[in-house]
Amino acid sequence: MARLLFQTHTAAQTFAPSPRGNRRPAPAAPHAVGFLRALFPARPPPAKAELLRLIADQGRGLETQSDPSRLADIVSCIDALAASAPDADTVSDAAKLSGTWRLLWTTEQEQLFIVRNAPSFRTAAGDVLQVIDVPAGSLNNVITFPPSGAFVVNGSIEIQPPQRVNFRFTRAMLKGGNWEVPFPPFGKGWFDTVYLDDEIRVAKDIRGDYLVVERAPYSWNG
Template identity: 65%
Template sequence: MAMSSPFSSRPSAIPSSLRILKSNPALGCCAAARPPSSGASLGAKADLLALIADQERGLRTQSDPRKRAEIIAAVEALGAMGRGQVTTGSSLSGTWRMLWTTEKEQLFIIKNAPLFGTRTGDVLQVIDVEKRSLNNVITFPPSGVFFVRSSIEAAPPQRVNFSRFTSAVLRGSNWEIPLPPFGQGWFESIYLDDDIRVAKDIRGDYLIVDRASYSWKE
């Protein structure tokens, strides 16, 4: 999960542009990333973004099984159009902002942050393919953050393994609490373009993210 930056407690805005990914080399693989065909994928992408636009990053979806099934079907439809696309290359690197997820732990924090006198801002994945690192980040404006550092290993065409979580930190404006590392797993980016990425993980959870307008740094 991994800020002076434009954090907001409001649901993440859906990107307005619909562009097609340019080819990028894959890590550890000679094949280039193939962009999905424009017509069908743009329609499927627009449908998916429309479905999640009012779902408060997944909070509302939790109590609506029919909506959840509809969104997951749209996710799988878009993923089918990205089948065969290499999504483990340099195009995976960047600061990704969560738009929607089924991950209960993240949704619990988003929902309950006000009970602890704060609010949840952007929820991020910060990936550096070249350095083989990933930070999962939850921000608590104006200065709070919880992040988990991970080392990763690409397994083209679409899987990234968490070889280990190296550390976790809960940080405020003038304090920091280190937490023990834990767990391992993997995720697959089943669709990737210039704007958004759709991922599925080892537990069967789904994640939809867009490219943040800023780069998060520790």
């Protein structure tokens, strides 16, 4: 019995886990984490560069209307961007979502119709903008006609995280330097911001249309 007790005690000593082995590594100091993030910033997904390449020569979407192959490639890139961060909350950060966004490419027929046919009215479409102000709950869609004209659609918005913005248009008008022609308000719906960074925003709306916009270097104030 004494030998058995001795063997048991010896086994316990042999297989007892080392106290040092149970220690958890100390968390990295916050300043060290920040330093590493600054040193190695997150890279944008490859699909972003490919998307910007594909839409660069598409006349904001006019050329894509007659090129189904290019459209398929662009949509594939948008899907890849959305899949790169499928659970990202793109609407709760008011400062990041708000701003003057300038159109790079879209499939929205109404906007493209105005851009295409502006020369028929002896003018040309300038910047096409989507102006979002989350704290104010407002949305303005703007097609400019330099030097002083614009077609403006005003609306209200409601944020629905993680990616949806519900909207209702309340007023529309065609504006000149010192005149304004009102149109009845029309339309409501939603759009999902499927990708957002400091430079671009990509959205898909209730009708299945796509929108790619960049943060404009200026603010539109109406």
